[in-house]
Amino acid sequence: xxxxxxxxxxxxxxCRPLITKELNEGCQKCVRFIDNEPQLVLxxxxxxxxxxxxxxxxxxxxVYDSAVKHLVKHIFKGYNAxxxxxxxxxxxxxxxxxxxxxxxxxxxxxxxxxxMQELFNGMEDRxxxxxxxxxxxLEIYNEDINDLLCPMSKREPLAIREDAxxxxxxxxxxxxxxxxxxxxxxxxxxxxxxRTTGATAMNNTSSRSHAxxxxxxxxxxxxxEYVQFKFKD
Ligand SMILES: Nc1ncnc2c1ncn2[C@@H]1O[C@H](COP(=O)(O)OP(=O)(O)OP(=O)(O)O)[C@@H](O)[C@H]1O
Numbered sequence: 001x002x003x004x005x006x007x008x009x010x011x012x013x014x015c016r017p018l019i020t021k022e023l024n025e026g027c028q029k030c031v032r033f034i035d036n037e038p039q040l041v042l043x044x045x046x047x048x049x050x051x052x053x054x055x056x057x058x059x060x061x062x063v064y065d066s067a068v069k070h071l072v073k074h075i076f077k078g079y080n081a082x083x084x085x086x087x088x089x090x091x092x093x094x095x096x097x098x099x100x101x102x103x104x105x106x107x108x109x110x111x112x113x114x115x116m117q118e119l120f121n122g123m124e125d126r127x128x129x130x131x132x133x134x135x136x137x138l139e140i141y142n143e144d145i146n147d148l149l150c151p152m153s154k155r156e157p158l159a160i161r162e163d164a165x166x167x168x169x170x171x172x173x174x175x176x177x178x179x180x181x182x183x184x185x186x187x188x189x190x191x192x193x194x195r196t197t198g199a200t201a202m203n204n205t206s207s208r209s210h211a212x213x214x215x216x217x218x219x220x221x222x223x224x225e226y227v228q229f230k231f232k233d
Contacts, residue, residue: 012052012067013040016092060107063096064114072118075217076126083111099192099211112188112213113181119217120181132218134175135184137191141209148191148211149174175216188213 015031032041033055040055041047052067071081085093094100098110123131137148144157161169178184196209 010051010067012054012063013048013050014054014058014063014092014096015040015056016095017056019090060096060110060114064111068111068115069118072115072122075119076122076219078219083115097213098188099195099213113185116181116184116188116215119215120184126219128221130220132177132216133179133184134177134216135187136173136175136214136216137187137211138170138173139195139209139211141196145170146196146209147173148194149176149187152194184215 015033018027018029030042033039033053034041034047037049038051038053039047039049040053052063054063068083071079071083074081083097085097087093094110095104095108096110098112098114100110104110119133123129123133135149138158139146139148145160147155147158158170158172161171163169176187178187191211191213195211
């Protein structure tokens with residue numbers, strides 16, 4: 001591999017603070033962080049290196065600014081991007097991604113609201129283009145795929161199909177056109193409220209499902225361009 005080859009996948013690890021339940025049970029930190037290095041140490045000597053390492057002291061803004069913000073800039077150049085949060089129940093995926101937007105304040109808002117804000121600001125800064133923004137929000141729960149932007153009374157599990165080029169399609173998945181940051185947050189919030197939740201031993205309000213929030217941005221000037229942004233939790 002040539003030395004200047006850019007690896008398109010970057011991995012960040014985030015260690016959340018101990019929550020009240022854990023503190024009450026006497027849990028203690030078992031991870032150390034190395035100053036100014038993207039490294040963490042488990043126990044006395046097992047160290048791991050990532051592209052980004054975030055300790056419990058890192059804020060939502062710091063996570064967003066260093067690991068995600070640059071992806072939004074690339075959207076306006078026609079690139080696609082995916083931010084995928086992976087981890088065991090209660091590890092902080094929903095908090096980091098911003099799926100719990102309604103429950104936290106401005107400082108604590110997560111990746112998705114911050115991306116939306118940046119996207120709409122970026123559109124305002126480009127008056128020579130016209131934009132169409134559409135969002136969809138789905139969850140995968142057991143074997144079912146649910147459209148989170150569809151009213152519960154009309155909702156039926158979606159079928160998954162493969163198109164002629166091997167791409168994955170979900171016929172019937174709603175794509176809602178949004179024209180402002182606030183309108184997008186309403187979709188995020190409405191979808192979040194109908195996600196399948198339940199308690200696990202480690203999280204009283206566990207999401208119990210995988211969720212994908214997708215933002216399609218169409219940007220038109222002389223030539224048509226089409227870009228897509230995806231979040232998975
Ligand atoms: N960086 C953080 N700072 C403060 N609190 C956090 C942080 N990350 C997570 N939490 C808190 O930890 C708890 C569990 O987080 P969260 O619900 O995001 O986990 P999850 O990985 O989405 O879990 P599940 O897969 O069960 O849905 C929540 O109370 C959340 O507010």
